[in-house]
Amino acid sequence: MQKAFLVDGSICLGCNTCAMACKNQYHQDQGVTWRKVREIGAEDYLIDNNNILPTLTSYQKAPKVSMPMERFYFSLACNHCENPACVAICPVGAHTKDPETGICKHDQSICIGCGGCVKACPFGASKFNTKMGRAEKCSMCWERQEEGKTTACVQSCPVHAITIIDLHDPKYKALRSDPIGIDYAIDAETKPSTRFIHPFMPKEIYRQAKG
Amino acid sequence: MSYSKAKVEEILNNTISRRSFLKGLAASGVLSALPGGVLEANEDLNTKIPYSGEKSYQTFRNACPRNCYDTCSIKTYVKDGVMQFIEGATESTYTRGGCCVKGNSYVKRVYSARRLKYPMMQVGGKGSGTWKRISWDQAIDIIAKKLLEMKKEDGTLLGAALTKYSGNFGITHYGIEGMFNSIGYTTRLAGTPCWPAGIDAQNLDMGDMWCNDPEEMKDSKFIILWGVNPAANSIHSMKYIYEAKRKGAKVVVIDPIFTETASKSSQYVQIKTGTDGLLALGMAKIIIDAKLHDQKWLDANTKGYKEYKAYLDKEVKLDDVSNVTGIPLAMIKELALSFAKAKPATIWMGYGMQRHTNGGSMIRAIDALVAVSGNIGKYAGGARYGHLNTWGFNYAALSQAKPEGSVGYSGPEGAKGEFAQVGGEKAAYTDRFLNINKTARELMSAKEPKVRLLWVACKNVFAQDFDRNQLIRAFQQLDLVVVADQFFNETAKWADIVLPVTTQFEEYDVNVSYWHYWLSINEQAIKPLFEIKSDLEIAAMLSKRMNQLQAGSCTFPQSVDTKEMTIKEFNPAIYEQFGIQSWEELKKGPVKAKAVIPFADGKFKTPSGKFELYSDKAQELFGSALPKYLEVRQPYDKFRMTSPHSRWSLHSQFQNLEWMEDFHPEPFVYINPDDAEAKMVSSDDMVAVFNRQGVLRLRAKVTDNVQKGTVLMYEQHYHNSIYNVNELVDDTSSDMGAFKTGAPGVALHDTFVNFKKL
Ligand code: SF4
Numbered sequence: 001m002q003k004a005f006l007v008d009g010s011i012c013l014g015c016n017t018c019a020m021a022c023k024n025q026y027h028q029d030q031g032v033t034w035r036k037v038r039e040i041g042a043e044d045y046l047i048d049n050n051n052i053l054p055t056l057t058s059y060q061k062a063p064k065v066s067m068p069m070e071r072f073y074f075s076l077a078c079n080h081c082e083n084p085a086c087v088a089i090c091p092v093g094a095h096t097k098d099p100e101t102g103i104c105k106h107d108q109s110i111c112i113g114c115g116g117c118v119k120a121c122p123f124g125a126s127k128f129n130t131k132m133g134r135a136e137k138c139s140m141c142w143e144r145q146e147e148g149k150t151t152a153c154v155q156s157c158p159v160h161a162i163t164i165i166d167l168h169d170p171k172y173k174a175l176r177s178d179p180i181g182i183d184y185a186i187d188a189e190t191k192p193s194t195r196f197i198h199p200f201m202p203k204e205i206y207r208q209a210k211g
Numbered sequence: 212m213s214y215s216k217a218k219v220e221e222i223l224n225n226t227i228s229r230r231s232f233l234k235g236l237a238a239s240g241v242l243s244a245l246p247g248g249v250l251e252a253n254e255d256l257n258t259k260i261p262y263s264g265e266k267s268y269q270t271f272r273n274a275c276p277r278n279c280y281d282t283c284s285i286k287t288y289v290k291d292g293v294m295q296f297i298e299g300a301t302e303s304t305y306t307r308g309g310c311c312v313k314g315n316s317y318v319k320r321v322y323s324a325r326r327l328k329y330p331m332m333q334v335g336g337k338g339s340g341t342w343k344r345i346s347w348d349q350a351i352d353i354i355a356k357k358l359l360e361m362k363k364e365d366g367t368l369l370g371a372a373l374t375k376y377s378g379n380f381g382i383t384h385y386g387i388e389g390m391f392n393s394i395g396y397t398t399r400l401a402g403t404p405c406w407p408a409g410i411d412a413q414n415l416d417m418g419d420m421w422c423n424d425p426e427e428m429k430d431s432k433f434i435i436l437w438g439v440n441p442a443a444n445s446i447h448s449m450k451y452i453y454e455a456k457r458k459g460a461k462v463v464v465i466d467p468i469f470t471e472t473a474s475k476s477s478q479y480v481q482i483k484t485g486t487d488g489l490l491a492l493g494m495a496k497i498i499i500d501a502k503l504h505d506q507k508w509l510d511a512n513t514k515g516y517k518e519y520k521a522y523l524d525k526e527v528k529l530d531d532v533s534n535v536t537g538i539p540l541a542m543i544k545e546l547a548l549s550f551a552k553a554k555p556a557t558i559w560m561g562y563g564m565q566r567h568t569n570g571g572s573m574i575r576a577i578d579a580l581v582a583v584s585g586n587i588g589k590y591a592g593g594a595r596y597g598h599l600n601t602w603g604f605n606y607a608a609l610s611q612a613k614p615e616g617s618v619g620y621s622g623p624e625g626a627k628g629e630f631a632q633v634g635g636e637k638a639a640y641t642d643r644f645l646n647i648n649k650t651a652r653e654l655m656s657a658k659e660p661k662v663r664l665l666w667v668a669c670k671n672v673f674a675q676d677f678d679r680n681q682l683i684r685a686f687q688q689l690d691l692v693v694v695a696d697q698f699f700n701e702t703a704k705w706a707d708i709v710l711p712v713t714t715q716f717e718e719y720d721v722n723v724s725y726w727h728y729w730l731s732i733n734e735q736a737i738k739p740l741f742e743i744k745s746d747l748e749i750a751a752m753l754s755k756r757m758n759q760l761q762a763g764s765c766t767f768p769q770s771v772d773t774k775e776m777t778i779k780e781f782n783p784a785i786y787e788q789f790g791i792q793s794w795e796e797l798k799k800g801p802v803k804a805k806a807v808i809p810f811a812d813g814k815f816k817t818p819s820g821k822f823e824l825y826s827d828k829a830q831e832l833f834g835s836a837l838p839k840y841l842e843v844r845q846p847y848d849k850f851r852m853t854s855p856h857s858r859w860s861l862h863s864q865f866q867n868l869e870w871m872e873d874f875h876p877e878p879f880v881y882i883n884p885d886d887a888e889a890k891m892v893s894s895d896d897m898v899a900v901f902n903r904q905g906v907l908r909l910r911a912k913v914t915d916n917v918q919k920g921t922v923l924m925y926e927q928h929y930h931n932s933i934y935n936v937n938e939l940v941d942d943t944s945s946d947m948g949a950f951k952t953g954a955p956g957v958a959l960h961d962t963f964v965n966f967k968k969l
């Protein structure tokens with residue numbers, strides 16, 4: 001099994017309920033957000049003050065698109081990669097990949113704050129908490145899932161624009177692994193598990209004539 | 212492990228012991244139970260709190276009491292007396308397990324370091340910034356003595372004014388008005404800045420403002436979202452709209468702005484601002500000409516169809532409709548005919564549209580369009596605006612007797628507001644009503660007696676009222692301004708005394724929505740922090756002190772329990788409507804009112820008992836019996852400024868929180884590319900936006916989400932920022948509102964500005 005987020009950009013409202021639900025559940029310090037609702041067309045990692053992405057340039061980025069400002073989004077957190085760089089690089093085993101669910105967990109109590117994962121993750125998913133001098137990231141609410149609940153972000157989304165799927169289920173085979181219009185390392189060797197449904201503009205749009 | 216309230220307070224008040232307290236918790240393993248990050252713990256401590264399993268928490272039922280369509284039912288998780296996290300109630304099919312970005316920030320709101328903690332007095336004078344902490348006894352004593360002194364000097368208490376609005380829409384919060392009722396006849400800032408023109412319009416047409424259950428929209432075949440943006444402001448409604456769309460319904464958004472909702476629609480139609488009424492009239496004409504109107508329903512259920520049709524025939528020219536609205540005629544025809552053919556079809560009208568000088572007339576025109584199409588009184592149909600159908604509580608906290616011998620105002624009585632129209636007894640005197648939408652002006656001009664004391668509750672006057680510069684003058688001439696709030700906001704800065712009030716998690720209450728049909732109990736989940744008290748407790752303290760100073764001078768109970776006050780709000784009719792035996796059942800989760808289709812029985816509470824296309828009342832009050840097209844206010848500056856609600860805040864609430872700053876740190880002005888080019892402005896430039904009312908400086912975003920000739924700034928209020936879009940808004944009235952809410956609304960979106968690059 002490989003649990004994964006399926007994010008549906010065609011219905012996502014950009015309401016940020018999911019991202020705040022995560023803070024509500026775990027109380028990330030001000031300045032740290034594990035889930036970010038990324039704006040298509042406008043956003044790049046530079047504005048995310050918590051990301052250190054020296055490696056990003058060596059990855060192929062998703063194609064740029066021109067869509068209306070502040071209207072289309074992908075809600076992203078850790079990609080729970082099949083081949084996670086964070087797990088590979090962590091010298092103390094704070095990052096682990098659950099063999100059963102495929103969830104990439106981070107145990108902050110073991111973390112020594114070396115920042116290796118923050119640098120190694122091609123997606124800026126592992127965050128550095130400067131107040132604590134340790135890393136932190138989305139662990140797919142594994143404690144909640146173990147209890148039969150869904151994740152805080154999924155439960156909170158008013159339109160089911162994020163769902164959790166098992167990537168190894170053949171019915172999800174055709175889903176796209178590449179987003180559009182956001183900085184995202186689409187060919188990363190870490191094999192991110194997140195899947196995307198692309199947004200589209202309304203079929204009919206009428207705007208007032210100029211002049 | 213648990214701590215007494217006194218102990219926790221002592222610790223939180225003292226930085227050093229707070230640190231050791233948190234460390235102590237870490238050592239004892241309880242830290243995981245304490246939101247270290249939330250309490251601003253020292254940086255050595257782990258701020259991540261894990262989810263420790265459903266059974267490890269105590270849970271409570273709450274509700275979001277803000278002025279929001281969604282009024283979410285909340286489940287609150289508490290451990291060792293500390294709120295850990297919240298979830299939307301899963302029992303409500305409307306809330307469906309989740310709140311919004313604002314609701315999900317509640318834990319931070321409760322434990323924010325920015326919260327007001329103690330009563331304070333601005334000893335250096337209003338706006339001086341020199342504050343002193345005072346005790347509750349001192350604060351209440353000053354206020355009580357001032358009231359009694361005024362009563363002695365003026366012979367009445369009309370010099371005492373209350374301004375309260377939508378900061379907390381919980382039913383027991385009408386106890387704040389109750390507090391003012393209980394001291395005598397006083398002055399009230401009456402009316403509503405929110406939705407009054409539309410309320411009047413719907414009452415004139417249908418004798419009530421009453422909308423179908425939003426959950427029915429899933430079965431609508433055609434949905435017009437007219438000037439409403441649920442994707443940002445009623446996110447829980449979107450699932451029904453999506454479901455309808457998935458089942459093949461057409462979802463059309465008519466809006467001057469390409470909104471979040473427009474981006475998810477089947478068709479977006481950009482209209483010239485303030486011309487919606489004419490579009491509705493034109494569509495009705497097209498439908499009638501094509502014989503697609505519901506003649507049978509109109510004959511049986513309307514008054515004045517003949518006059519209305521004659522007006523359409525004679526005065527409404529389709530070419531004019533197209534020119535004025537800026538929408539091609541072919542598109543209008545297509546839209547009208549497909550709307551008329553789909554059954555059931557519905558129109559949801561937003562509150563922005565009626566914030567124009569012709570706002571009420573536009574809502575009337577759209578109501579008429581829905582009537583013509585035969586969709587009034589139908590499942591999944593309806594002219595949706597809002598409703599107060601589930602608000603039939605006792606208003607026990609509100610209803611307080613006047614002290615014996617009270618002297619008041621003997622002028623004509625106006626309505627008191629849209630929610631709690633409790634009245635009945637015709638007394639010799641009444642309260643004095645001032646127009647809430649002209650607060651500054653009215654506070655200054657009220658005479659005999661002049662206003663000397665102002666009590667502000669559930670309201671941030673400086674954020675939500677208009678013309679800040681006048682407001683400062685008005686506040687400065689008052690003897691005593693009391694502000695009861697949770698945060699040290701702009702209004703508090705112009706107060707003499709601030710009183711810290713509880714969040715909904717620290718008190719009992721009961722909540723319903725003006726949109727959906729669910730009922731939630733709001734339990735006290737945690738003890739009030741610091742010295743914070745509920746509005747009701749404050750009223751009780753005031754009553755106790757006033758009675759000590761002068762027996763019989765205040766009738767409010769001298770001690771209250773918010774739970775007991777909440778129980779008193781229930782009655783058999785509420786139980787019947789919601790199908791419960793007792794309020795205690797609500798502890799198991801929210802319940803929904805029994806389904807009723809508004810006006811399905813063809814009974815309207817209008818004078819004629821019918822849907823009034825022709826209304827004598829409208830003729831009498833507003834000079835037009837028919838929903839005639841009325842031209843919108845003429846520009847007085849270069850660009851129209853529109854100030855809709857943002858997804859990040861509810862009026863002046865939420866945007867000020869630390870967590871919200873992580874997602875949305877600063878305001879922007881949105882400018883159309885053509886206008887930006889003419890002014891040589893690009894995205895991220897700092898610009899000044901100004902008019903005769905004031906000036907704001909902020910960063911620009913260039914986007915064709917706004918149409919040429921219009922700039923958009925959200926109504927938002929930041930921590931430590933003077934940004935306030937209402938600084939640019941004058942207090943020009945909308946056409947309607949005085950009929951049902953006591954005062955006309957404000958034509959907020961008829962504001963005009965200019966801008967330049969800085
Ligand atoms: S996205 Fe980054 S942090 Fe998450 S599993 Fe992949 S490499 Fe690790």
Ligand code: SF4
Binds near residue numbers: 140
């Ligand atoms: S799965 Fe849990 S930890 Fe991950 S982003 Fe969602 S709420 Fe946060």
Ligand code: SF4
Binds near residue numbers: 015019162
């Ligand atoms: S994923 Fe859902 S909750 Fe998150 S922004 Fe999109 S619609 Fe809102």
Ligand code: SF4
Binds near residue numbers: 279280283310313446
């Ligand atoms: S602000 Fe509205 S949508 Fe958000 S939690 Fe409150 S009621 Fe729900």
